[in-house]
Amino acid sequence: MSHDLIQELIDKAESDLLHLSDTIAELRESMSHLMEQNNQLKLKNQELTDIILSKDIENDVLKEEDSILIENKPSGRDRLQAYYDDGIHICHEFFGMPITSGEECLFCNKFLEELEKRDSSKSA
Numbered sequence: 001m002s003h004d005l006i007q008e009l010i011d012k013a014e015s016d017l018l019h020l021s022d023t024i025a026e027l028r029e030s031m032s033h034l035m036e037q038n039n040q041l042k043l044k045n046q047e048l049t050d051i052i053l054s055k056d057i058e059n060d061v062l063k064e065e066d067s068i069l070i071e072n073k074p075s076g077r078d079r080l081q082a083y084y085d086d087g088i089h090i091c092h093e094f095f096g097m098p099i100t101s102g103e104e105c106l107f108c109n110k111f112l113e114e115l116e117k118r119d120s121s122k123s124a
């Protein structure tokens, strides 16, 4: 193999690698965007389920599986805490965005604290 050919192959490999690296960065960004959307849909879906269930309670048209859901239903705060523990921002600032592992969000913590205060003043 001539030196020129080897040099040409190295150049091509280097350019392919750079291209691949760009593609990976694009994929990473798309995945992060999709995760964020998925999280937002999850939270929205839960909110809508709650609204439907509370309407059913008002209208007294509960199905058997609804009653089971309600009996085992965690409080809104507990559920948001669970989402936060699962690594999803529940604060208005970054709603639905994934939390980098080990990271803490001051906005989320403050929001949970406020909900805690509201819950405890309600039950007192």
Ligand SMILES: [Zn+2]
Pocket (backbone or CB within 6 Å): 089, 090, 091, 093, 094, 105, 106, 107, 108
């Ligand atoms: Zn947050």
